[in-house]
Amino acid sequence: MKGVSGLNPRQKEAVLHEGGPLLILAGAGTGKTRTIAYRIARLVETGSPPESVLAVAFTNKSAGELRDRVRALLRKKKKAPLVTTFHSFCVRVLRQEIERLGYKRNFTIYDTTDQLSVVKEVAREVHVSGRDLDAKKVLWTISRAKNDGGAPDPGDGTDEYLLLASRLYPRYADALKAYNAVDFDDLLLLALRLFNTFPDVLRRWKERVRHILVDEFQDTNAVQYDLVRLLALPVGNITVVGDDDQSIYGWRGAAPGNIHSFAADWPRVKVITLDQNYRSTVGILEAANAVISKNAGRKPKKLWSNLGQGDPVRVVTCATGEDEAEAVIGRIVALLASRKCRAGECAVMFRTNAQSRLFEDVLRREKIRYVVIGGMRFYDRKEVRDLIAYLSFVFNERDEVSLLRVLNYPSRGIGRETVHRLQQESLSGGRPLTEVMRRAGSLEGIGSRQARGIADFLELIDQARSWFGPGRLSYGARRLAETVGLEDAAMRSVKDPEAGWRKAENIREVITALATFEQQEPQAGLGEYLAGVNLAGRDEEDSDSSSETVTLLTVHSAKGLEFPHVFLVGLEEDLFPHERSGADPGGMEEERRLAYVGMTRAGRTLTLTHAVGRTRWSKDMVCTPSRFLDELPEEGIEREDRRDGEEEVDLIEEDRIAEEYIKRIRARF
DNA sequence: GACGGAGGTCTTTTT
DNA sequence: GACCTCCGTC
Numbered sequence: 001m002k003g004v005s006g007l008n009p010r011q012k013e014a015v016l017h018e019g020g021p022l023l024i025l026a027g028a029g030t031g032k033t034r035t036i037a038y039r040i041a042r043l044v045e046t047g048s049p050p051e052s053v054l055a056v057a058f059t060n061k062s063a064g065e066l067r068d069r070v071r072a073l074l075r076k077k078k079k080a081p082l083v084t085t086f087h088s089f090c091v092r093v094l095r096q097e098i099e100r101l102g103y104k105r106n107f108t109i110y111d112t113t114d115q116l117s118v119v120k121e122v123a124r125e126v127h128v129s130g131r132d133l134d135a136k137k138v139l140w141t142i143s144r145a146k147n148d149g150g151a152p153d154p155g156d157g158t159d160e161y162l163l164l165a166s167r168l169y170p171r172y173a174d175a176l177k178a179y180n181a182v183d184f185d186d187l188l189l190l191a192l193r194l195f196n197t198f199p200d201v202l203r204r205w206k207e208r209v210r211h212i213l214v215d216e217f218q219d220t221n222a223v224q225y226d227l228v229r230l231l232a233l234p235v236g237n238i239t240v241v242g243d244d245d246q247s248i249y250g251w252r253g254a255a256p257g258n259i260h261s262f263a264a265d266w267p268r269v270k271v272i273t274l275d276q277n278y279r280s281t282v283g284i285l286e287a288a289n290a291v292i293s294k295n296a297g298r299k300p301k302k303l304w305s306n307l308g309q310g311d312p313v314r315v316v317t318c319a320t321g322e323d324e325a326e327a328v329i330g331r332i333v334a335l336l337a338s339r340k341c342r343a344g345e346c347a348v349m350f351r352t353n354a355q356s357r358l359f360e361d362v363l364r365r366e367k368i369r370y371v372v373i374g375g376m377r378f379y380d381r382k383e384v385r386d387l388i389a390y391l392s393f394v395f396n397e398r399d400e401v402s403l404l405r406v407l408n409y410p411s412r413g414i415g416r417e418t419v420h421r422l423q424q425e426s427l428s429g430g431r432p433l434t435e436v437m438r439r440a441g442s443l444e445g446i447g448s449r450q451a452r453g454i455a456d457f458l459e460l461i462d463q464a465r466s467w468f469g470p471g472r473l474s475y476g477a478r479r480l481a482e483t484v485g486l487e488d489a490a491m492r493s494v495k496d497p498e499a500g501w502r503k504a505e506n507i508r509e510v511i512t513a514l515a516t517f518e519q520q521e522p523q524a525g526l527g528e529y530l531a532g533v534n535l536a537g538r539d540e541e542d543s544d545s546s547s548e549t550v551t552l553l554t555v556h557s558a559k560g561l562e563f564p565h566v567f568l569v570g571l572e573e574d575l576f577p578h579e580r581s582g583a584d585p586g587g588m589e590e591e592r593r594l595a596y597v598g599m600t601r602a603g604r605t606l607t608l609t610h611a612v613g614r615t616r617w618s619k620d621m622v623c624t625p626s627r628f629l630d631e632l633p634e635e636g637i638e639r640e641d642r643r644d645g646e647e648e649v650d651l652i653e654e655d656r657i658a659e660e661y662i663k664r665i666r667a668r669f
Numbered sequence: 670g671a672c673g674g675a676g677g678t679c680t681t682t683t684t
Numbered sequence: 685g686a687c688c689t690c691c692g693t694c
Binding site for chain 2: 058060085086109111112185188251351352353411414417555556557578590594617
């Protein structure tokens with residue numbers, strides 16, 4: 001490990017802090033990741049066994065970043081400490097201990113899509129379906145309650161959705177358990193339950209984990225904090241790092257109050273504040289500080305930088321969303337042409353994933369390589385999910401969601417009525433669906449053709465199970481895909497042959513990914529791969545990122561990252577701040593923190609853009625500039641208006657918007 | 670009873 | 685634009 005000579009006195013103090021609770025209040029760009037990385041490395045170098053050090057972060061991205069830094073410091077001399085996300089750590093615990101809670105070891109992790117299927121299914125049991133059911137809202141309510149550590153509260157019974165959610169929750173939980181599946185929230189909740197219920201389990205993990213470090217502490221929820229607190233008690237070798245100005249996960253149940261109550265929970269705590277920013281120029285910091293200072297009830301603090309005033313922050317007014325993409329990518333093209341920077345130093349950040357498309361179109365046209373982080377994930381594509389569902393069902397035959405997905409895909413003549421009949425039988429007999437299916441031939445109400453299809457399907461899956469094994473994952477997947485004709489089905493599912501070909505390609509890409517995984521983890525089985533898909537699917541696409549690709553990402557996924565040139569786009573009322581942020585109290589302040597996070601990602605230049613008209617939901621809308629633009633300081637801002645002297649296309653576009661605007665005004669009176 | 674096409678509805682952020 | 689539901693046809 002390199003010495004600590006490159007650190008400032010307070011960073012050094014944090015690194016050298018001997019033991020006991022440590023709270024590091026670290027503003028944006030103050031060398032937070034660097035400081036924890038050094039601290040972890042030092043713990044290992046001064047004699048802590050690497051496996052006794054556990055560092056947890058909130059997102060895969062920040063965990064990965066921290067892991068890389070620690071590895072670089074330790075070189076390959078030592079075994080690396082465990083640097084991971086809360087969810088992955090819990091998977092590790094559960095794979096070893098979950099049988100104590102009555103699950104089987106080969107449990108499946110359900111993602112949001114899987115969860116929605118379960119909600120719809122249990123809602124059907126109580127005769128709520130179709131238009132009467134907002135499954136997303138029910139799921140959200142359940143998830144929110146679980147993040148706070150419990151079941152949804154029906155309240156006083158006047159809120160229809162709370163009532164429905166609390167009514168469906170027990171059925172939802174039972175269904176998951178019957179399918180030997182857990183959702184994201186369960187990962188945390190069940191690990192906590194294990195620690196709380198079985199003292200020997202807790203003791204074992206406490207003996208193993210001697211030092212805990214938590215990054216982005218302001219984003220932890222009640223369950224996550226309980227987990228680390230249990231592990232750290234009573235010795236208190238716990239280090240937490242956070243910044244309440246960067247708390248942007250309140251909507252997911254994060255409790256930024258954790259950061260304030262930390263000192264009360266750990267009386268011997270040492271508090272260290274980092275406020276020198278090593279990332280951004282003074283101009284960028286001043287702009288960001290001006291915006292965040294509009295939040296009430298915030299602990300006043302100011303970051304400082306000695307990187308010089310730098311270029312002014314630019315605010316660009318664009319005619320339309322398309323024009324905005326032209327403006328931003330045009331600027332990047334110019335930067336690249338002048339050889340002032342590489343593509344990898346540029347990032348476009350937006351509030352919602354849907355905004356990426358316009359930028360992608362222009363980037364493709366300009367033949368600039370780019371990566372989109374998140375968004376429509378590779379693993380969210382239908383054809384990919386179909387193959388993954390086959391794999392999931394082969395792995396865990398109780399996984400009913402995956403079973404129902406593949407049972408009649410590609411078509412085997414097993415339609416809705418037959419499936420319904422099977423489910424009915426499974427429910428009334430309390431038997432797993434697969435068991436019912438094995439007796440389908442003798443079941444009343446199931447035709448002989450259907451029974452034949454079911455039997456063939458089961459035989460296929462039984463056969464397929466023998467195709468998989470450590471080191472044979474990609475072989476099994478390829479054989480399975482070929483046998484059921486997945487590629488053909490994918491090609492036939494769309495009219496455009498080009499799109500069909502791409503879909504087939506995606507299926508082959510999953511098989512390639514399995515082959516790669518096999519090489520990296522020769523001992524691992526299907527379960528490890530599937531857990532990785534659901535927990536870290538987003539990181540797959542990151543492997544494409546390099547110094548030659550422009551990065552497109554939401555502000556949420558940008559947290560913890562930095563780029564020399566940042567373009568923060570779509571700064572319009574109802575988009576950023578988002579229209580739905582007004583729903584809960586504190587929503588607007590969270591939006592402002594989000595804007596702050598976005599702005600403080602920038603090192604050398606920051607460009608903020610907004611459009612006066614934008615097509616949303618295939619409707620043209622008039623857009624007012626975001627209030628956050630009004631909150632910028634008077635000085636040090638360079639403004640540009642692209643609506644003047646534009647090409648004809650944009651003028652026509654503008655006329656169209658003006659017309660729409662007039663229509664709206666008329667409609668109002 | 671299965672399947673494909675047409676039309677209506679809703680769009681935040683992540684593990 | 686994506687997803688879901690409904691409806692007509694085989």
